[in-house]
Amino acid sequence: DVLSWFAGGTACVLTGQPFDTMKVKMQTFPTLYRGFIDCCLKTYSQVGFQGFYKGTSPALIANIAENSVLFMCYGFCQQAVRKVNGLDKQAKLSDLQNAAAGSFASAFAALVLCPTELVKCRLQTMYEMETSGKVATSQNTVWSVVKSILRKDGPLGFYHGLSSTLLREVPGYFFFFGGYELSRSFFASGRSKDELGPVPLMLSGGVGGICLWLAVYPVDCIKSRIQVLSMTGKQAGFIRTFVRVLKNEGFFVLNHPELYETRVKTCASSIHYASQNLGVQERIKALYSGLKPTMVRAFPANGALFLAYEYSRKLMMSQFEAQ
Numbered sequence: 064d065v066l067s068w069f070a071g072g073t074a075c076v077l078t079g080q081p082f083d084t085m086k087v088k089m090q091t092f093p094t095l096y097r098g099f100i101d102c103c104l105k106t107y108s109q110v111g112f113q114g115f116y117k118g119t120s121p122a123l124i125a126n127i128a129e130n131s132v133l134f135m136c137y138g139f140c141q142q143a144v145r146k147v148n149g150l151d152k153q154a155k156l157s158d159l160q161n162a163a164a165g166s167f168a169s170a171f172a173a174l175v176l177c178p179t180e181l182v183k184c185r186l187q188t189m190y191e192m193e194t195s196g197k198v199a200t201s202q203n204t205v206w207s208v209v210k211s212i213l214r215k216d217g218p219l220g221f222y223h224g225l226s227s228t229l230l231r232e233v234p235g236y237f238f239f240f241g242g243y244e245l246s247r248s249f250f251a252s253g254r255s256k257d258e259l260g261p262v263p264l265m266l267s268g269g270v271g272g273i274c275l276w277l278a279v280y281p282v283d284c285i286k287s288r289i290q291v292l293s294m295t296g297k298q299a300g301f302i303r304t305f306v307r308v309l310k311n312e313g314f315f316v317l318n319h320p321e322l323y324e325t326r327v328k329t330c331a332s333s334i335h336y337a338s339q340n341l342g343v344q345e346r347i348k349a350l351y352s353g354l355k356p357t358m359v360r361a362f363p364a365n366g367a368l369f370l371a372y373e374y375s376r377k378l379m380m381s382q383f384e385a386q
Contacts, residue, residue, distance in 0.1 A: 076126045078367050081115035082360030083122065087187045089353030090287040093312070095191060099355045110190055118186035120205055125179030129172045130368070133236070136168035143167070158244035165240030169232040177228045178221035182208050184290045197295050211294075223293040227286035227301045235279040242274030243267050243369065257377075264373055265366030272365030276357050281350035284308075312349035 085102045088095075096102040106114045141164040145154055156164065185192075185208050192198045202208045212220040246267035247256045259267075276283075285304050292298050299307065 073123065073127065073371070076119065076123045076364075079360040079364030080119050080122055082356040082364075084115055084117055084187045085356040086353040086360070087184050087287050087291070088191060089356070090284045091184075091188050091291045092191050092195075093349060093352035099353075099359075102356075114190070117189070118183035121179045121183040121186065125176055125183060128179060129176040132175050133165075133168050133172035134372075136171045137165055140164040140167040158241060158248055161244045162237045162239075162241035166233050166237035169236035170229060173225070173228045173232045176232070177223075177225045180228070180286075181212070181221055181223055181290045184287055185294055188291045192291070192294060197292075223298065224286045224290040227282060227289055230301065231279045231282040231286060235275045235282075238278040239271045239275040239365075241271075243271030246270040261370055261374075264370050268366040268369030269362035271369070272361035273358065276354075276361050280354055280357065281305075284350050284352060308349055 085099060085106070088106070089099070089102055096105065103115075110117070141156060141161070142152065144156060144160050144164045144167075145152060148160065150156075182205060185202070186205065189198075189202060193200075202211055216223075247259060247263070250259055250263035250267060282301075285301055285308065288308070289298050289301070289304055298304070
């Protein structure tokens with residue numbers, strides 16, 4: 064399982080890294096970009112093509128480490144679920160039971176994921192942090208970011224955002240495995256899930272990824288802000304950061320106040336209405352900034368993840384049995 068998820072994690076990162084970079088930028092600096100396309104164009108003009116792959120090496124380490132620990136613990140958690148439910152060790156688990164096992168396993172994976180995601184997120188947003196004046200000097204390499212964390216906060220500094228990571232991973236992977244297993248059951252239609260071809264496996268993985276992000280995206284948005292903005296000093300925890308986002312930005316960030324001119328001329332009450340709403344066009348939800356690139360990334364990346372896992376696992380199992 065560990066080797067299978069090594070292959071799957073590599074496929075997931077290489078197909079999804081540019082979208083993940085756009086996601087983190089838009090989550091942390093929602094007012095700098097009008098949308099996904101605007102973020103892509105500005106990133107290319109400011110940093111070049113390499114800007115899309117900032118933080119790839121820690122992302123690769125994070126994904127491989129997370130998936131390796133996740134699915135190593137997944138097997139143990141499946142046995143724990145069997146024991147709790149009084150099932151035989153070889154008994155097939157239901158889709159819901161598999162989802163619960165994946166949720167439990169994700170808590171262990173979060174411990175190795177948090178430090179590497181911290182470095183990744185900081186590298187991805189370094190240009191914005193420098194140009195906004197939040198940091199004096201840019202740290203453009205993995206080693207420079209690692210040294211900065213160790214110098215300022217010590218080893219525990221790598222766990223900025225751990226509570227947010229746990230809040231994202233534990234419920235998120237319930238929906239991830241639940242969506243994947245339910246989709247496989249749907250495509251199998253009474254057959255064995257092991258007989259599914261590459262297309263159903265990729266579709267099932269994509270559905271699992273979509274389910275995860277729709278369920279926990281606001282938590283991930285808060286996590287990104289905590290991990291990036293803690294670069295400037297002590298950062299508030301999850302609850303205080305969440306409240307601050309709602310207080311300062313609200314669920315909606317609106318634009319184009321000029322479209323209210325007609326209403327303002329009509330009556331005095333329209334002036335109050337315009338001042339309260341700041342515009343008619345809902346541009347973006349503060350807690351869902353960057354959702355579009357995440358959804359675009361989730362389907363192919365997680366489809367590639369599960370396809371690589373299932374096929375590499377089958378290959379290794381067949382070689383093992385042959386010996």
